[in-house]
Amino acid sequence: MLGRLPLTDEAAAGIRPHERTHPGPIEDRLRLARATKTNLSPIFALHPGDAVGPLTDGLGDAPPWGEARDADDTLHRLWRIADPDRIAAAQTALIGADLLIADGHHRYETARAYAEELGGAGEHRFLLALLVSLDDPGLQILPTHRLLAGISGTDRQGALRDTLIEHFDLEKISMEELAPPPGEGPLQLGYLDGFHGQPFRLTLKDQASADAVLPKGLRRLDTAVLEALILRGPVGLDDEAIASLEGLGYARSDDEARELVLDGTWDCAFFLRATPIAQVRELAAAGHVMPPKSTFFTPKVPTGLLFNPLV
Structure with a gap:
């Protein structure tokens, strides 16, 4: 369901982010909002229950309001709902519900900043959002793998080697085994570097090493442990370097990484497991924020299906 969310303090109290944001991307999007006075892309928010079900009953029997194919040849269809009773039922179902931001943390913070910048009431006090049930069977989280540069031939190379040997059991594996198997046991990572070309499975030796450097809620989060023990440790990245991607990159697929x-x-590359949806919900409800790119929710709605004018 695509609709508008109010950007009030009361509404914001029920919207749960789960990843860190940084000033740079927010400022870029803020300049875009000032120039276009439009939400060009929705945030992706998850809600409990089935508020959308009553809205969509029977819609597939009617012709779509609009449709388009994207660059991957995926067909996207939109149905417009004008029945006030259906709309009211969905609104009622969502009253008081906590919404978890799946994607669009910077868009959300930008919308709030833009609304405060203009002040007063008006269309700028609303944000375009895609609302999807947490129980939707089509909802998936995929991993995002970490890529590092500036390691080879530097002191970081030896420091990284020593840290991996200290904190992880290393097992030689094949290229096809780089993606670690899903599960909730000890942290496992796939690892590949250009120095040796030999893939490894890394298994955390002692959970206490993660417990010592992370708050309780994040100690079992793969991306947080990787960031604390490796990215901030021997690689020496700080918040600014992580935010500006200084020597850090991301890959969506095993093949790409x-x-x-x-x-x-x-x-080199670190291959991660997907973060379970239940873990995302738990951490967001507790007020924890994860490292960037801890989740990749799919399927996503492409930019351009709907715009939300802010004037």
Whole structure:
């Protein structure tokens, strides 16, 4: 369901972010909002229950309001709902519900900043949002793998090697096994570097090493442990470096990460497990924020299906 969310303090209290944001991307999007006076892309928010079900009953029997194919040849269809009773039922179902931001943390913070910048009441006090049930069977979280540069031939190379040996059991594996198996046991990572070209499975030796450097809620979060023990440790990245991607990159697929290391674009890659939806809900409800790119919710709605004028 695509609709508008109010940007009031009361509404904001029920909207749960789960990833850190940074000033740079917010400022970029703020300039875009000032220039276009439009929400060009919705945030992706998850809600409990089935508020959308009553809205969509029977819609598939009617012709869509609009449709388009994207660059991947995926067909997207929109149905417009004008029945006030259906709209009211969905609104009632969502009253008091906590909404978890799945994607669009910077868009959300930008919308709030833009609303405060203009002040007063008006269309700028609303934000375009895609609302999806947490129980939707089509909802998935995929992992985002980490890529590092500036390691080879520096002191970081030896420091990284020593840290991996200290904190992880290393097992030689095949290229096809780089993606760690899903599960909630000890942290496991796939690792590949361009120095040796030999893939490894890394398994955390002692959970106490993560417990010592992370708050309780984040100690079992794979991306947080990787960031604390490796990215901030031997690699020496701080908040600014992580936010500005100084020597840090991301890859959506196993194949992409592997090829970017083997062709020398990046020095090494860490392959992660997907973060379970239940863990995301738990951390967001407790007020914890995760490292950037801890989740990749799919499927996503492409930009341009709907715009939300802010004037």
